[in-house]
Amino acid sequence: MILTSLSELGSLQSKLRLNAHKVVFTNGVFDILHAGHVMYLEAARAMGDVLVVGMNTDESVRRIKGPARPVNAEQDRAFVLAALRCVDHVVLFDEDTPLNLITLIMPDVLVKGGDYTRETIIGADEVEANGGIVATIPLLDGRSTTNIIAKARS
Numbered sequence: 001m002i003l004t005s006l007s008e009l010g011s012l013q014s015k016l017r018l019n020a021h022k023v024v025f026t027n028g029v030f031d032i033l034h035a036g037h038v039m040y041l042e043a044a045r046a047m048g049d050v051l052v053v054g055m056n057t058d059e060s061v062r063r064i065k066g067p068a069r070p071v072n073a074e075q076d077r078a079f080v081l082a083a084l085r086c087v088d089h090v091v092l093f094d095e096d097t098p099l100n101l102i103t104l105i106m107p108d109v110l111v112k113g114g115d116y117t118r119e120t121i122i123g124a125d126e127v128e129a130n131g132g133i134v135a136t137i138p139l140l141d142g143r144s145t146t147n148i149i150a151k152a153r154s
Contacts, residue, residue, distance in 0.1 A: 004089040013105045025107035027054035027098040031070040036140035043137045044111040045086035052089045054098040097122045114138040
């Protein structure tokens with residue numbers, strides 16, 4: 001598993017730039033990994049040479065989604081996420097948004113799912129101001145952790 005700490009991220013970013021790697025960044029909770037997540041991450045990885053995924057810590061998820069989430073603990077979520085061949089680095093973040101992480105790594109490509117618009121993507125202004133691009137990837141219909149949880153409860 002390639003779990004990268006915030007302190008390692010700065011030197012990683014410099015190393016990737018020296019080697020002219022195109023860095024793609026995305027983020028999320030990735031609570032119950034499903035086919036929609038995998039297809040999304042594979043599409044994100046195809047946009048560059050290295051895919052860095054910011055993943056919300058358990059505490060961050062509870063603040064955003066409520067006390068019943070996450071279903072899976074952060075170390076388990078990170079382990080499963082990092083096991084995907086399309087994911088090069090997983091970085092945990094405790095804030096409610098990944099803005100600090102985005103400005104630290106300053107990716108060439110910032111990617112979010114199709115449920116976002118350019119205007120709602122955190123870090124879009126900063127990435128574009130640095131010469132990067134912001135992209136959205138269509139979601140796989142009917143696939144979401146919220147739907148999976150709701151179905152399991154019914």
